[in-house]
Amino acid sequence: MRITAEDILKIASLARLELTPEEVEKMLKDMESILGYIGQLNELNTEDIAPTAHSQELKNVMREDLVSPFSGREEIMKNAPEEEDGYFRVKRVVD
Amino acid sequence: MNAIEIRKQAVSGDISLKDMLDKIYSDIKTRDREINAFITLTEESAYLQAAALKKKIENKEAKGKLFGVPVAVKDNMCLRGVRTTCGSKILENYIAPYDAAVIEKLKKEDAIIVGKTNMDEFAMGSSTETSHFGITRNPRDLSRIPGGSSGGSAAAIAAGFVPVALGSDTGGSIRQPASLCGVYGLKPTYGLVSRYGLIAFASSLDQIGPFTSNTEDMALVLEAIAGYDNRDSTSCPGSIPEYSKMSDLDPGLTVGIPKEYFIDGMDKEVEDRIREVIERLKSSGVKIKEISLPHTKYAVSVYYIIAPSEASANLARYDGVKYGFRAGITDKTETADLLDVYKKTRTIGFGDEVKRRIMIGTYALSAGYYDAYYRKAQKVRTLIKRDFDNAFRECQIILTPTTPETAFRFGEKTGDPLKMYLSDVFTISCNLAGIPGLSMPVGNDQKGLPVGMQLLAPHFKEQELLSFAHYIEKTLDYEL
Numbered sequence: 123m124r125i126t127a128e129d130i131l132k133i134a135s136l137a138r139l140e141l142t143p144e145e146v147e148k149m150l151k152d153m154e155s156i157l158g159y160i161g162q163l164n165e166l167n168t169e170d171i172a173p174t175a176h177s178q179e180l181k182n183v184m185r186e187d188l189v190s191p192f193s194g195r196e197e198i199m200k201n202a203p204e205e206e207d208g209y210f211r212v213k214r215v216v217d
Numbered sequence: 218m219n220a221i222e223i224r225k226q227a228v229s230g231d232i233s234l235k236d237m238l239d240k241i242y243s244d245i246k247t248r249d250r251e252i253n254a255f256i257t258l259t260e261e262s263a264y265l266q267a268a269a270l271k272k273k274i275e276n277k278e279a280k281g282k283l284f285g286v287p288v289a290v291k292d293n294m295c296l297r298g299v300r301t302t303c304g305s306k307i308l309e310n311y312i313a314p315y316d317a318a319v320i321e322k323l324k325k326e327d328a329i330i331v332g333k334t335n336m337d338e339f340a341m342g343s344s345t346e347t348s349h350f351g352i353t354r355n356p357r358d359l360s361r362i363p364g365g366s367s368g369g370s371a372a373a374i375a376a377g378f379v380p381v382a383l384g385s386d387t388g389g390s391i392r393q394p395a396s397l398c399g400v401y402g403l404k405p406t407y408g409l410v411s412r413y414g415l416i417a418f419a420s421s422l423d424q425i426g427p428f429t430s431n432t433e434d435m436a437l438v439l440e441a442i443a444g445y446d447n448r449d450s451t452s453c454p455g456s457i458p459e460y461s462k463m464s465d466l467d468p469g470l471t472v473g474i475p476k477e478y479f480i481d482g483m484d485k486e487v488e489d490r491i492r493e494v495i496e497r498l499k500s501s502g503v504k505i506k507e508i509s510l511p512h513t514k515y516a517v518s519v520y521y522i523i524a525p526s527e528a529s530a531n532l533a534r535y536d537g538v539k540y541g542f543r544a545g546i547t548d549k550t551e552t553a554d555l556l557d558v559y560k561k562t563r564t565i566g567f568g569d570e571v572k573r574r575i576m577i578g579t580y581a582l583s584a585g586y587y588d589a590y591y592r593k594a595q596k597v598r599t600l601i602k603r604d605f606d607n608a609f610r611e612c613q614i615i616l617t618p619t620t621p622e623t624a625f626r627f628g629e630k631t632g633d634p635l636k637m638y639l640s641d642v643f644t645i646s647c648n649l650a651g652i653p654g655l656s657m658p659v660g661n662d663q664k665g666l667p668v669g670m671q672l673l674a675p676h677f678k679e680q681e682l683l684s685f686a687h688y689i690e691k692t693l694d695y696e697l
Binding site for chain 1 (some may be wrong): 261310314334407420450512515517518522537538539542552554559560572575577583597598633635648651665
């Protein structure tokens with residue numbers, strides 16, 4: 123699975139990142155090196171091994187679906203880059 | 218003065234907390250110019266806290282475990298009303314609207330939060346060279362890195378600015394800088410300390426932990442910050458032991474030395490120092506046994522699939538919509554449409570290492586590659602966890618070097634990301650298995666640079682870990 127410059131551009135688009143041609147070159151080189159190293163995992167036969175998502179045995183930790191009052195709205199809106207009438211203002215979403 | 222000493226004198230009124238803060242801030246403003254351990258100082262609230270604590274003494278109220286103790290906090294933990302940046306441009310103006318669980322606990326125990334410390338951007342790095350707010354210098358040698366990603370917190374202790382600092386550890390980010398700066402650092406068991414309010418990097422690996430200058434302070438801080446929190450769905454229920462009650466050396470203790478942790482290419486002086494400690498432990502009667510953790514060599518690969526994958530998901534939220542940097546607002550960037558806002562915000566807002574890891578993670582999780590990379594890595598993660606389960610049948614504590622070498626110079630590893638990643642080889646497995654890990658200083662190399670030794674224990678065995686570290690600290694009495 124050799125990674126190509128086209129792959130880099132596709133992934134960058136998925137990750138909402140823009141790379142200059144030089145950055146694509148460097149990213150390609152870096153990722154080839156890292157993915158090449160990671161390939162060593164193929165030495166291991168893991169057919170009958172269950173994956174570990176995280177290290178504790180906790181499963182489906184839920185809380186009660188209860189509504190509680192929240193007073194932090196104003197403080198949250200203070201961080202808004204653009205705000206209007208209590209809404210986050212963004213560029214047009216639907217044409 | 219260490220934390221326990223400060224608390225004692227603060228409670229008795231023998232020291233004025235205001236005077237203590239005057240000294241601390243004056244010291245930081247002079248010496249931190251060069252070290253750059255701090256991103257933000259929280260002077261106003263610190264003095265307010267000192268005044269409130271003074272009232273508590275006057276009113277003879279109950280006093281918390283960390284009464285009057287000055288604490289520095291890594292800048293990826295939310296402190297309400299204060300800039301929380303994660304060392305990134307994309308959050309350079311983000312004012313946290315809430316306190317992280319650990320911050321709530323520090324405040325409840327009457328600690329005084331002095332400032333927010335520097336870190337690799339979004340905790341991705343091993344040298345604190347990727348921060349948007351400049352490098353942090355190792356107080357032991359200003360031409361060298363302090364380690365990362367919690368470099369600022371480690372430096373704050375090593376420089377003597379504060380006796381306690383909090384950091385976070387995902388692949389070694391507390392233990393490695395502790396080792397390189399010559400201080401004590403602990404990554405608790407995954408699930409012991411709440412991650413609520415810790416800005417996420419890799420959710421199945423991140424843990425908050427303390428930096429201190431000795432084991433007794435460390436036990437006290439752990440008591441203060443550990444505990445179940447229903448706002449963190451990975452927080453483990455259960456009562457918190459009295460970690461401060463150190464037990465004597467267990468005569469039945471067997472310490473395991475994994476042969477895979479003494480590798481070609483590691484610094485001979487580091488190896489010699491660790492072997493010296495092992496010999497001294499042997500002569501003082503501790504049972505030492507060679508063990509094996511056969512999948513150690515795959516740990517870096519497993520980590521560098523899992524962590525970037527989780528990071529690519531956790532960092533998807535930084536889109537300039539609700540908080541943080543948005544392209545085109547304060548800068549002159551032209552943005553054509555909404556998609557362009559996302560792309561430009563993230564491209565300008567994130568540094569190179571963060572982008573690299575987002576790319577690796579996005580690739581590993583993308584259609585067609587998920588099984589080959591992420592799922593495969595999760596399976597090998599099971600094998601690594603099993604190695605520890607097996608090893609802990611033969612011993613109760615595992616002893617290793619923390620890092621393969623002492624602090625390197627700035628720029629030495631930034632050209633080759635893989636080289637930087639490989640320096641995490643001894644710390645990474647511990648995060649994958651979720652077990653607790655502690656790094657303690659055990660002397661210096663010929664250049665005077667600190668050497669760190671790592672102790673590992675099974676899940677939730679922090680008491681055993683701290684007691685053994687305490688034994689080594691007191692009995693072997695290393696000159697640091």
